[in-house]
Amino acid sequence: MPRQDTQGPTRPGAPPTAVCVGESMAVLLPDRPGPLESVESFRLSVGGAESNVAGALAAHGVPTAWISRVGDDGFGRRLLAEVAARGVDVSAVAVDPHRPTGLYLKEVGGTTGDRHDLGPGRSRLHYHRRGSAAAALSPGLLADPAAAALLAGARLLHLSGITAALSDDCLALLRALLADRRPGRLVSFDLNWRPSLWLDRDPAVLPPLLDAADLLLLGADEAETAFGTGDPAELRRRFPTPATVVVKDAARQVTALEQDGTAVTEPALAVEVVEATGAGDAFAAGYLAGTVRGLDQRRRLRLGHLSAACALTAPGDQAELPDAAVVAALLDASPAQWAATRVTPEGITGPSLPAGVARPTDRSSSADQARAQ
Template sequence: MAGQDTAATVDPEAATGLPEAVCLGESMAVLLPERPGPLETVEGFRVSLGGAESNVAGALAALGVRSGWISRVGDDGFGRRLTAGVAARGVDVSAVVVDPARPTGIYLKEVGGSTGEPHDLGSGRSRLHYYRAGSAAAALSPALLAEPAAARLLAGARLLHLSGITAALSDGCLELVRTLLVRPRPAATRGLLVSFDLNWRPALWHGRDPAVLPALMDAADVLLLGADEAEAVLGTGDPHALRARFPSPANVVVKDADRLVTAVGRDGTAVGEAALTVEVVEATGAGDAFAAGYLAGTLRGLDQRRRLRLGHLSAACALTAPGDQAELPPREVVAALLDASAGDWAATRVSADGIVSPVLPALPSRQGASPVVGAR
């Protein structure tokens, strides 16, 4: 695979076509406190956007993969802001339904500090407060498959990305995920590569039975999960034990606490790749960026190690960006890093100022950003 053009820019005419990858799930308005401390002491919040599946769609678009997002939002300001924000990342939002009766979901982030207040979480700690019960996205159901806009996007795609978050939102959402994922699949997803990220959110499963998850996980073509969440849900985070537990996916991709990601193929062959050393600016969204990089590499036919490296590089760029969308390095940089020796990969450092690596002696690290994965 060395020397493969993994970083060709997207053909402008091709970029106007249907999405190659479609991501389905809820996104929400996010309220971020202006200062640390318990919520009762915070005077103001900054509005942002959040959602695993739309994050993956946006990161795929940044990687040069035409992407679309299917969801539901309320007929409210947060819904309009959310849809516009995702579209601004280059994502097709034509299949997002506006619900006239249900609201857009919201969550608030509480950040601990050293205020001395009785309910302060403490420095370095945070908590998310979700207000999504009865949201527009919770009304997703198999009826989606009869909606022309969603059917159009799915018909033109090669990949559908789902997560365990959607399965936890409501009975209708669970049935939709099951319908799209579990074989025999409907005509809408027959022939598609379907990826599933566990994305374990314990709070969402209160009153619901997570025993439905293993069947969904085994039905995926690509299964993504963290060792810690797998331990919580399944009792093991070992990649080989998980591979044995889920024999159907083509690849089981496991991220561990030491930042090593191991992909185990159906034949038991395992490839592990450590994350790059990163000077972190903002940790939010790195997992979604990794998923996008790995999936982009899968669509482009990269070998296992290069898929993992593209995932790590995408995550590293997300970690060094203060906003929702990371700036990707030029295609020459990506190609050099994907082909780097193990030693040169391990010696690479990523910060907000750029990328320093033995394989980049004369290349700019973060100038003239361009998509890093070519069109078909």
Template sequence: MCVGESMAALLPDGPGPLETVGAFAVSVGGAESNVACALSALGVPSAWISRVGDDGFGRRLTGELAARGVDTSAVGIDPVLPTGLYLKETGGSAHSADLGTGRSKLHYYRRGSAASAMSAATLQEPAVARMLAEARVIHLTGITPALSETCFAMVRELLATPRGGRLVSFDLNWRPALWRDRDPAVLREFVNAADVAFLGADEAEAAFGTGDAHELRALFPGPATIVVKDAERVVTALAVDTEGGVTAVSEAALVVDVVEPTGAGDAFAAGYLAGTLHGFDQRRQLRLGHLAAASALVAHGDVGDLGDLARLALLDASEEQWSAARVTANGIEHGVEHGVEHGVEHGVRISGGISLGTVDEARTP
């Protein structure tokens, strides 16, 4: 169950500053719904909880998520406030003000949106309460508590609610513009209250003063696992072991021919959480996160094509095979046939599509 705002998205028909764009295509996007979509594509039943306006953008948003297999039945419809909106600017043109190839920037128009009216009372709505009772994982980000005081209270209550056997994951998703008039120190409370915390090293440096994985582990003793993403280089999971110590596992990112970077962090979180639910060991969880992120990096939208991931054969590749692989928009270069065979032995079946096995569908992560 992924809780947070998603918005209508206007995507440019070509690279360059907004003033040079000829037309925009309408899409949808948002950190939490990106995670829900990627989880669904990886075979994990997922739901998205939010509010949208009683408008065309809101209907499009819920319709597109539902088409991706996400349960939107508990999304509230606000009769007054509008669905939020953002525009994407992408680099790669010859214009002097260009962002640069492979770079993008999002321009948000979300103040006073329907989602900003979410509150602790939202959790008591019958459809939401039912999903809360059934969820195996609740996924939150640091974006939601910055939207409004009522959203802040909702996230705090979700993190304080007795777990009942479920996991709560929290992705820092640092957005300095949203915290300009707020004290970001409160994010420490939220990170420390989660069971799994995702922290970008650069984001953690800006928000907490350090991006070092081991320093962050010491700073946040609460989560069972802290996952520190060091940009495109390596991701380290630091988990509390059965004896109370900390076990660190690191996995280098794949080489990727990046088309557009937005959404990769959300896809990584989805891959890692899917691996958690499937009972993978730490290294395979990290690799599934990297593979999901790679799919987003070679796509033009926020969510990549996870339905054709023959690359998941790499989950059990050797270190040499993993480092030799290169992900492009057309697939994998220097793929490993042995990894495909080995993957089948571990429940990864590749036959046009992919199956990771079955997650209990009576529950909605």
């Protein structure tokens, strides 16, 4: 099956340290807030949890590849070009001549007063992905030379629960990847609960997948919906196998719980939110980048928080990250300094930062794209 030969620009020639596997889609973004029936036109973009994490990892300086399937169509070509432009290796993405690239529309709430308006700060995704090229991902991927080479050399493999909901073949692929344990490779798994994907599938397949990972990422709210509890200690008991279970409590805090009972909780930064969608992918990338670098648990959580905060203050899917001096200062800040830090679209301010240092939000990138899948 033909492949895109574009290689992302992050660290040219460096073999990927991380590999993310899963579907991404074309996205139609409305030209105005309000119910879809009031929208006059849409902008074309791309989105997807695993490719978003891949792009954010590359932005953190971690050489990363994304493996998936797209249709042999304009949407697929757009998707490959944009993911590659973020510095991600897309050399093992298969182009399917028979199945289309998945598509979703984003509905953004506003203040129109229409009874179908979702309201300010709220959004809804409308999927058109059944029978997509990515839904044909299967264990056959493991025999593909390009994909096998990337997987063999990866120190980090990132997966999500979205893939399990796409098809029986996709579920079988996740099971095969989780069963293929390799020394020196960490497997992370983000629940990424999407209720609409499970309407005609059995979510009971999820717990064994989550428990087979080395690192498990859960949102407290999504875990409450999927498993009946969002309590970090209870989730740690539910999933005893992963070395670390990370539970994100929305804008409040994140807790990392180890197998030995050690727990580290780090509060979220104060953020002036511009667009709430996609902070979970950004957090995952920051946390995983910290893990790859060997940071201690508190600094991993802080890097995740910082990455998420930058995403929350940008209108698109790839926010500009602070420079190394700002990151270092925030990771080393005292609890009081961390608590006094504020992230806005204009920059980052706080007592731990050198005088005059702030991180301006990048509003010039292709930034009207969706981050969630």
